[in-house]
Amino acid sequence: MAHRLGANQYGKAECRVVRIVRDTPRHEIRDLNVSTSLRGDFADAHITGDQAAVLPTDTQKNTAFAYAKLHGVTSAEDYALALGSRLLEACPAADAAQVRVEEYGWDRIGDHSFVRRGGAVRTAVVTVGHDATHVLSGISDLVLLNSTDSEFKGFLEDEFTTLPETDDRVLATSLVARWRHTDADGGGIDWNASHEAVTATLLRTFAGTYSRALQEMLYAMGSAVLDAQPGLAEIRFSAPNVHHHLVDFSGFDVDGLSNDGEVFVAADRPYGLIEAQVTRDGAAAADEAWLAVPGFC
Structure with missing residues (x-):
């Protein structure tokens, strides 16, 4: 029976890179969780065990730490672009290098003292190839709740439907959002300002939109972001519907x-999972197979 090797990639997952800038008495901190992957012609490594073309994952890890010093971390995107370019250069067999970053926020409580900030996590997925570069900025664990101005009714029903219609419900989610930049090489982009602006638009739209369904809310949020940010090609959402059930007091x-x-009682599972992508008309398509994030649309 004939066999062939399918799609493959390899790398180092979840390097905890903490960069402290201490050139002055007032220190700065960037706290990252960095994962790297290489994709390319690594068939010999799989089929014959020949590792001559393989840049070890340990080397990828070391490069991630070294570049936190050599290049610095002004933003997750800028650091990931530099790291991805270096890995692609260091591994001739690779067609593309991908760097995924989660950044955890810290609030200052002194010149050299910080407290870890809870809540949302900033993310970046940067793919550097010989022919194209893609940057997906994003945010995860953005917990949002509207206590009214949300309904859900008129849905399809069959013999297994028990959900009652409602014209006033709690709408809550722990949102994951990622948005793709058209100028992926990063020329002139203020990554930090862009991230803050997109996040502000998401929050403002969520708070100011009447929702007939979480799907409608996601489309409204995505449309608002693309309207406000001409340098974005698309935005993708993954939104678990955090159900809040009214507690029945009738038996008391x-x-x-x-x-x-x-x-209400907040139920953590099972939950509805709504995923959507809002794309700008005419935007160039991305390599979906490479950009796809597990568990994300």
């Missing part, structure tokens, strides 16, 4: 106790 023997949409 307490006079005057009623629950008029005020007390």
Whole structure:
């Protein structure tokens, strides 16, 4: 029976890179979780065990740490672009190098003292190839909630449907969003300002939009981001619907106790998972197979 090697890639996952700038008494900190991957002609490594073309994952790890010093970390995107270019240069058999970064925020409490910030995580997925470069900036674990101005009704029903229609519900999600830049080589892009602007648009749109479904909310948020950011080709969302169920007080023997949409139980599973992509008309397509993020549209 004939066989052939299919798509493959390899790299070093989750290098915890912490860069502290201490050139002055007032220090700065960037806290990253960095994963690297190389894709290319590595058939011999799989079929015959010949590692001559393989840049070790340990070398990729070391390069990630070294570049935090040699190049610096002004933004997740800028660092990932530099690291990806270096890995591609160092491995001739590679067609593309991908660097994925999660950045954890710290708040300053002194010149050299910080407290770890909870909540949303900044992300970047940078793919550097010989012919094209793609930058997906993003955010994850962005927990949002509207306590009203959300409905869900008029949906398809069959013999297994028990969900009641509602015209006033809690809409909550832990949002993952990633947006792709058209100027992927990074010329003139202020990555930090861009990230702040997109995040602000997402929050403003979520707070100011009446929702007939989470799907409609995602499309409104994506459209608002693309309208405000002409340098973006697309935005992708993964949004678990964090269900809030009204607690039934009817069985309690307490006079005057009623629950008029005020007390809920937040269910962590199972949950609806809504994923969507909003794309600018005429934007160049990306390499979907390479840019796809597991568990993400």
